[in-house]
Amino acid sequence: MFDRRSFLLQGGSAAALASAAALTDPSPLDAQAQGAPAPPYFEIVTFRYHFVQGERLLAWMEKRAVPLLQKHQFGVVGFFTVEVGPHVPALVEILTYPNLAEREVVRARLVSDSDWGAAVTELEKDSPAYFRRDSALLRATSFSPPLKASAPGDPAHKIYELRFYEASTQRQLNFMHDRFYPGEIEVFHKCGINPILYGDIVIGPNMPCMVYLIPFESEAHREKAWAAFRVHPDWQRIAGEWMQKAGELARNISSTILVPTVFSMLR
Numbered sequence: 001m002f003d004r005r006s007f008l009l010q011g012g013s014a015a016a017l018a019s020a021a022a023l024t025d026p027s028p029l030d031a032q033a034q035g036a037p038a039p040p041y042f043e044i045v046t047f048r049y050h051f052v053q054g055e056r057l058l059a060w061m062e063k064r065a066v067p068l069l070q071k072h073q074f075g076v077v078g079f080f081t082v083e084v085g086p087h088v089p090a091l092v093e094i095l096t097y098p099n100l101a102e103r104e105v106v107r108a109r110l111v112s113d114s115d116w117g118a119a120v121t122e123l124e125k126d127s128p129a130y131f132r133r134d135s136a137l138l139r140a141t142s143f144s145p146p147l148k149a150s151a152p153g154d155p156a157h158k159i160y161e162l163r164f165y166e167a168s169t170q171r172q173l174n175f176m177h178d179r180f181y182p183g184e185i186e187v188f189h190k191c192g193i194n195p196i197l198y199g200d201i202v203i204g205p206n207m208p209c210m211v212y213l214i215p216f217e218s219e220a221h222r223e224k225a226w227a228a229f230r231v232h233p234d235w236q237r238i239a240g241e242w243m244q245k246a247g248e249l250a251r252n253i254s255s256t257i258l259v260p261t262v263f264s265m266l267r
Contacts (some may be wrong), residue, residue: 040075040147041103042138042199043095044162044211048087049130057091057129062263064119069095072109076149078266080160080258091130092162092258094213094266096147136204138211143181144198149265156267157215159257161222165210166252173200173208175246179238180210187235192225196266206252215266219257 049057061079069077075096082090097103110116123129150156167173180198188194195212216222229235242249260267 038099039140039142040144041097041100042140042147042197043093043097043103043135044138044204045093045095045133045135046082046087047091047093047130048132048134049089049091051089053129053131054081054089054091056123058261060119060123060129061091061093062261064122066263068110068113068116068119071115072106072113074106074110076147076265079261079264080266081261083159083257083259085256085258086254092256134205136201136211138199138204139202141177141181141198141200141210143177143185145196147197150267154267156260158218159216159222159259160266161214161216162256162258163212163214164206164252164254165212165250166206166254167208167210167249168251170208172246172249172251173210175242176210176249179242179249183238184235187229187232187238190234191228191232192221193229 047057058081066077066079075098076094077096078092078094080092080094082088082092097106165176167176185195193214195214198210198212201207201209201211214222216225
């Protein structure tokens with residue numbers, strides 16, 4: 001039996017989350033004290049399921065979960081199936097919050113809604129719709145662009161790439177930020193790589209770790225863009241300079257290839 005008040009959006013109190021988030025530098029509280037706006041947060045939730053469970057889970061997300069997330073004014077919400085990754089099949093949900101306090105507010109509204117309780121009862125009444133749920137909370141980096149839902153008339157991207165850059169220490173992660181912005185990101189854009197979010201994991205696995213999400217028109221577009229990036233002279237110069245300055249910044253890089261669902265706000 002699922003716990004209705006914690007299903008899908010389980011987590012601790014805002015105070016506990018803020019304490020955990022403060023373990024990474026720079027502190028968002030320090031940034032606010034200096035007049036900078038509080039950074040938004042992203043939550044990446046992965047539902048792992050057996051193939052026979054997938055159709056029911058996806059249908060429930062579209063018809064029951066999404067309307068309730070919209071009703072309670074969650075931010076941009078993306079839903080993706082995993083095409084290539086450590087766990088297939090799986091559904092990846094990306095939630096956005098303007099700050100940690102708002103995360104608690106919208107979650108409280110959702111779990112207190114009787115329609116949500118009824119929806120969860122409907123999902124769980126026969127058999128489980130998935131067998132594992134993992135999540136990670138991310139704080140947006142200072143250079144992460146504002147995340148916007150895809151416009152109704154925009155063509156859907158065929159795939160998204162979710163990339164994880166694990167650093168050895170917080171110091172190395174801070175150096176990674178400096179390498180990315182503005183230099184590496186400028187080369188990205190020249191090569192057709194245009195991430196729509198960047199965030200650091202503040203609660204989750206493999207910390208310290210920076211995560212970013214890239215839309216591509218096709219797998220061919222992705223391969224062409226990364227091939228151009230790897231040989232670009234500006235990137236080779238930046239990589240060489242940072243290697244001399246700080247050594248290897250990413251001790252491990254991994255990717256998951258995602259396909260947006262028809263009901264995703266990111267398409």
